[in-house]
Amino acid sequence: MTDRNSSPQDDALRQKISGLLSGGLETEAWPRAETSEMVNEIVGRLHTDAGDDLEKKLVIGGFTDHPIEADEIEQPCETCMYYLVHRRFCELPEFMLPVEPNWSCRLWRI
Ligand code: SF4
DSSP states (O other): OOOOOOOHHHHHHHHHHHHHHHTTOOOOOOSOOOSHHHHHHHHHHIIIIITTOHHHHHHHHTOBSSOOEETTEEOOGGGSTTEETTTTEEOOTTTOEEOOTTOBOTTOOO
16 A cells, blocks of 8 residues: 555544544553464454444554553554554554554554
């Protein structure tokens, strides 16, 4: 996928997600996905339990509107391999969501 700029649709959805996160949506930020088994389990749940349901994606993915530090490493979207800088977008296939650079999730990967 090309890293085009954020669209009005992305902006609106990012705003909606921001509202959910700042509004107190409780997400499974811990434990972080530290092993490939944990990654597989979380990705599996995203397929079976979340599908296209936005809130379930955020909950199971453990989204936060601030960076999380794990094992002394900050894990913001902006340093994640799935982050598209110009679009401010997460291209992990199970998410495909607009994000902010200082958000985070437990599938963060370098
Ligand atoms: S996978 Fe990476 S870019 Fe996507 S939400 Fe998680 S930390 Fe952010």
